[in-house]
Amino acid sequence: METLNDFKNSFQNGNRMDLNFKFFSHLTDDEAADFIEELLARLGTSLNDGRLERIAEHIVQGQTRAYSRPAKYNYEEGPFIRFRKNLSETKIALLTSTGHFLEGDDPAPLGVPNMSQQEAVNRIKEFLKEKPVLSTIPKNTPVTKLKVRHGGYDISGVQADQDTAFPLNTLSILEQQGHIGELAQFAYSFVGACSQEALKKEVQQEWVKLLKQQDVDAALLVPV
Amino acid sequence: MSVGHVARILEDNGIATVIIAVASFKDNLESMHLPRVLLTPFPLGRPIGFPNNKAQHIRVIKAALNRLNNVTDPKTVTTINEQYFSAPSSSK
Numbered sequence: 001m002e003t004l005n006d007f008k009n010s011f012q013n014g015n016r017m018d019l020n021f022k023f024f025s026h027l028t029d030d031e032a033a034d035f036i037e038e039l040l041a042r043l044g045t046s047l048n049d050g051r052l053e054r055i056a057e058h059i060v061q062g063q064t065r066a067y068s069r070p071a072k073y074n075y076e077e078g079p080f081i082r083f084r085k086n087l088s089e090t091k092i093a094l095l096t097s098t099g100h101f102l103e104g105d106d107p108a109p110l111g112v113p114n115m116s117q118q119e120a121v122n123r124i125k126e127f128l129k130e131k132p133v134l135s136t137i138p139k140n141t142p143v144t145k146l147k148v149r150h151g152g153y154d155i156s157g158v159q160a161d162q163d164t165a166f167p168l169n170t171l172s173i174l175e176q177q178g179h180i181g182e183l184a185q186f187a188y189s190f191v192g193a194c195s196q197e198a199l200k201k202e203v204q205q206e207w208v209k210l211l212k213q214q215d216v217d218a219a220l221l222v223p224v
Numbered sequence: 225m226s227v228g229h230v231a232r233i234l235e236d237n238g239i240a241t242v243i244i245a246v247a248s249f250k251d252n253l254e255s256m257h258l259p260r261v262l263l264t265p266f267p268l269g270r271p272i273g274f275p276n277n278k279a280q281h282i283r284v285i286k287a288a289l290n291r292l293n294n295v296t297d298p299k300t301v302t303t304i305n306e307q308y309f310s311a312p313s314s315s316k
């Protein structure tokens with residue numbers, strides 16, 4: 001017989017694989033039961049008024065509860081630049097951990113060219129041991145040439161519209177409107193589910209150089 | 225939190241940073257003492273907003289970029305007041 005614990009875990013690595021709800025596995029049984037009970041109540045209400053915002057709010061609350069746990073990285077202080085440039089004069093680069101890359105420039109994670117999204121999901125624990133690879137994406141890249149693969153989150157949102165997490169087009173609009181001075185020629189993306197030690201010790205300085213070469217003033221960073 | 229580490233190294237090398245992340249990441253991001261973070265009350269995987277709601281995306285990006293020169297103290301984490309399913313009307 002399937003237990004509630006089995007049910008919770010089945011969304012992360014089981015027969016109900018759905019990364020939108022992988023957070024279930026981080027809830028206690030009582031929390032998961034409460035979440036489902038409240039979800040059904042809200043669905044019942046929405047059947048009468050058609051409003052879905054209460055559903056989105058509930059999912060966000062569930063995800064927040066699931067990921068509210070002692071943080072792995074605690075820093076007492078950190079670097080901070082007092083930025084004084086006007087946005088209309090600022091050159092900005094986009095860098096995300098969404099796993100986007102340019103068609104024809106597949107980073108071939110784990111040595112596998114053209115890895116499927118499903119394989120990335122299945123091998124996510126191996127990704128967590130790997131050195132991250134930064135993909136370079138020209139800012140005028142057509143949507144049809146932009147690919148995404150990431151085994152740690154549900155990519156259906158960015159497949160529907162890349163700007164839900166990789167807002168290159170939105171930044172281009174703000175550049176055209178003069179809201180920002182300039183969007184850097186290249187945007188960057190990597191799979192954030194990677195070895196944090198390799199990220200800190202082996203690649204970060206290279207990434208700094210890449211952005212420095214573009215002479216950017218600021219970076220918009222988007223984790224997923 | 226990969227992007228948190230990237231923010232720290234960029235800022236340390238003279239490139240100002242601002243992060244847009246879903247509210248579920250609040251605890252992890254706050255603990256990293258990051259320069260500027262804008263949280264969005266959206267589901268995981270959709271930090272900028274609902275697919276194809278360009279007006280919402282513009283509001284979120286503008287709010288984040290405005291933090292570049294509005295924030296005077298580090299470790300400033302705020303949440304934007306948005307609804308995920310908001311109508312694609314004004315970009316403000």
